Amino acid sequence: MTMTIETTAERRPAVETPLRRVLREFTRSKLAVLGLLALAIVILLAILAPAIAPQDPYDLMQLSIMDGRLAPGAGSMDGSMVFTLGTDSQGRDMLSAILYGLRISLLVGFLSAMAAAAVGSALGLIAAYVGGWIESIIMRIVDLQLSFPSILVALMILAFLGKGVTNVVLALVIVEWAAYARTARSGALIERRKEYIEAAECLAIPTWRILFRHLLPNCLPPLIVIATVQIARAITLEATLSFLGLGVPVTEPSLGLLIANGYEYMLSGEYWISFYPGVALLVMIVSINLVGDQLRDVLNPRSQA
Amino acid sequence: MPFWFIKRLFGALLIVFAMTIIVFVGVSVIGNPADILVPPDADQVERLRIVTALGLDQPLWKQYLSFIGNALHGDLGTSFVFGEPALKVILQRMPATFELAFSALILAILFGIPLGLYAGLRPHGLLSRSIMAGSILGFSLPTFWVGLMMIMLFAVQLGWLPSGGRGETVDVLGVRWSFLTADGLRHLILPALNLALFKISLVIRLTRAGVREVMPQEYIKFARAKGLTERRIISVHVLKNILIPIITVIGLEFGSLIAFAVVTETIFAWPGMGKLIIDSINSLDRPMIVAYLVIIVIFFTTINLIVDFLYTVLDPRVRLESGG
Numbered sequence: 213m214t215m216t217i218e219t220t221a222e223r224r225p226a227v228e229t230p231l232r233r234v235l236r237e238f239t240r241s242k243l244a245v246l247g248l249l250a251l252a253i254v255i256l257l258a259i260l261a262p263a264i265a266p267q268d269p270y271d272l273m274q275l276s277i278m279d280g281r282l283a284p285g286a287g288s289m290d291g292s293m294v295f296t297l298g299t300d301s302q303g304r305d306m307l308s309a310i311l312y313g314l315r316i317s318l319l320v321g322f323l324s325a326m327a328a329a330a331v332g333s334a335l336g337l338i339a340a341y342v343g344g345w346i347e348s349i350i351m352r353i354v355d356l357q358l359s360f361p362s363i364l365v366a367l368m369i370l371a372f373l374g375k376g377v378t379n380v381v382l383a384l385v386i387v388e389w390a391a392y393a394r395t396a397r398s399g400a401l402i403e404r405r406k407e408y409i410e411a412a413e414c415l416a417i418p419t420w421r422i423l424f425r426h427l428l429p430n431c432l433p434p435l436i437v438i439a440t441v442q443i444a445r446a447i448t449l450e451a452t453l454s455f456l457g458l459g460v461p462v463t464e465p466s467l468g469l470l471i472a473n474g475y476e477y478m479l480s481g482e483y484w485i486s487f488y489p490g491v492a493l494l495v496m497i498v499s500i501n502l503v504g505d506q507l508r509d510v511l512n513p514r515s516q517a
Numbered sequence: 518m519p520f521w522f523i524k525r526l527f528g529a530l531l532i533v534f535a536m537t538i539i540v541f542v543g544v545s546v547i548g549n550p551a552d553i554l555v556p557p558d559a560d561q562v563e564r565l566r567i568v569t570a571l572g573l574d575q576p577l578w579k580q581y582l583s584f585i586g587n588a589l590h591g592d593l594g595t596s597f598v599f600g601e602p603a604l605k606v607i608l609q610r611m612p613a614t615f616e617l618a619f620s621a622l623i624l625a626i627l628f629g630i631p632l633g634l635y636a637g638l639r640p641h642g643l644l645s646r647s648i649m650a651g652s653i654l655g656f657s658l659p660t661f662w663v664g665l666m667m668i669m670l671f672a673v674q675l676g677w678l679p680s681g682g683r684g685e686t687v688d689v690l691g692v693r694w695s696f697l698t699a700d701g702l703r704h705l706i707l708p709a710l711n712l713a714l715f716k717i718s719l720v721i722r723l724t725r726a727g728v729r730e731v732m733p734q735e736y737i738k739f740a741r742a743k744g745l746t747e748r749r750i751i752s753v754h755v756l757k758n759i760l761i762p763i764i765t766v767i768g769l770e771f772g773s774l775i776a777f778a779v780v781t782e783t784i785f786a787w788p789g790m791g792k793l794i795i796d797s798i799n800s801l802d803r804p805m806i807v808a809y810l811v812i813i814v815i816f817f818t819t820i821n822l823i824v825d826f827l828y829t830v831l832d833p834r835v836r837l838e839s840g841g
Binding site: 361371452474475487 | 532540543544653654656657658659660661662665666668669672673680769772773776777779780783784794795798799806810813817818821
């Protein structure tokens with residue numbers, strides 16, 4: 213079987229685009245493909261949550277306190293539905309709550325990672341390209357930020373700003389931008405000395421255009437790797453903050469808050485309220501990390517040896 | 518003392534000073550503490566008296582100046598909730614957090630280095646690959662959820678270990694320690710392991726990467742050619758060379774252990790600084806929050822300074838670069 217692949221590859225040389233190369237090398241790891249598949253399913257479930265969830269967990273009219281803290285597989289009092297993963301203290305179907313919780317966790321994770329990527333990369337590129345005192349100031353702030361653990365910085369910001377989805381996203385962006393800035397700068401420092409940048413400068417192309425149309429695309433691979441890792445980190449951090457009671461409000465429970473809600477019932481053996489949201493969180497984070505791990509191997513020229 | 522170190526020291530002091538401003542202004546933005554502290558049935562006069570006594574009627578910059586002045590005398594304000602000096606309350610809780618963080622650090626080294634060494638020496642073995650898969654899991658598992666599951670399994674289902682608290686403590690030099698009693702140790706195991714989980718994965722990965730980098734080097738081949746035992750090659754030639762990055766990271770990670778103790782302490786009801794700050798944020802105990810953050814900032818700046826210093830001492834190449 214390997215033989216046939218080799219012969220076809222020989223017959224059609226030089227058709228492999230960079231994207232195809234990445235795809236081919238990415239699929240070499242079965243674990244990474246599995247991770248990508250799991251991630252796709254999780255995202256699909258989150259998007260389709262309103263359509264597939266057995267119940268709207270935010271609609272208090274649908275909940276009955278009589279169904280509170282039922283074990284997985286139990287039916288509701290009026291016999292209208294079966295709670296596959298049990299219910300919480302409000303009589304909320306855990307499966308529905310998890311599907312909706314996935315939405316919030318993913319949304320917060322993606323939003324903050326993307327915003328941090330935009331801010332961080334822009335500042336990193338500017339630092340590398342402009343240099344001088346602007347560079348020193350940006351990089352000093354980056355160093356300072358990275359020397360404090362992310363959870364403490366986030367905790368501090370949320371202590372100042374208070375709860376809420378927007379505040380959590382803001383805190384995560386402030387925590388995460390520095391990693392992108394550092395990566396973008398180190399990439400851009402190498403790229404900016406190359407001839408195509410010199411050529412662009414000779415053509416008197418505006419600086420912002422050089423930065424974002426010429427420099428940025430060539431610094432992208434390491435930034436993509438950082439982004440996958442940071443999405444996973446953002447989701448974990450959001451869950452942790454929500455667990456500590458400083459994250460999203462009770463009206464929009466993310467996975468972390470669902471786990472926190474189950475904390476007090478766990479000592480009496482009602483494990484499912486905390487257990488299943490955690491499993492969902494775990495599947496999501498592990499799959500993102502598997503994809504990120506493989507991406508790093510594929511996109512990093514140094515580790516291909 | 519070399520010039521670069523004095524320069525770093527100054528930089529560090531500047532950072533601490535800047536951070537106190539940020540912290541003070543930031544904390545002053547959140548809710549009005551008078552609303553919480555003044556009893557609801559108090560009249561206007563009583564209310565005014567409390568506000569004046571706490572200095573809340575002063576402009577912000579005046580509040581800050583008196584705060585900094587007092588801070589330099591070791592007075593970080595009086596906790597609204599405890600009615601005691603904030604610094605004293607924090608210092609009382611500090612040993613518990615340090616005990617937890619140190620235990621976690623020791624666990625990370627004890628498990629991380631041998632496992633990483635093994636995975637690095639036999640990178641393609643089945644056991645090595647399971648170790649690495651386990652380390653990915655250790656990175657991915659949300660710490661707080663693992664903590665809950667540990668309680669679930671070991672405290673609720675099996676009943677082997679207690680679910681929270683510090684247990685029996687022994688007074689040594691006026692400080693209470695858990696690790697000196699059997700009961701205290703039993704209370705320490707779960708939280709320490711929970712806190713260490715992430716760090717174990719980290720140390721495994723670092724050690725493995727270091728070993729993989731060092732093994733193909735000429736001097737290892739030379740040591741082999743000289744006929745040294747495998748044991749000596751690993752313990753002297755390999756370990757000594759990979760220890761620098763590991764020490765640096767462990768040093769830096771000690772700070773992050775203190776930070777993540779916030780989560781572990783909350784789960785296991787461990788009475789340290791981390792649980793204190795969460796309680797303080799929830800009760801808007803402003804002096805407590807400020808004091809905690811100031812101490813944390815000083816603490817982290819010091820750690821960074823020490824790591825910088827150690828790094829330079831251990832690796833002369835760094836000294837040459839920053840000396841120029």
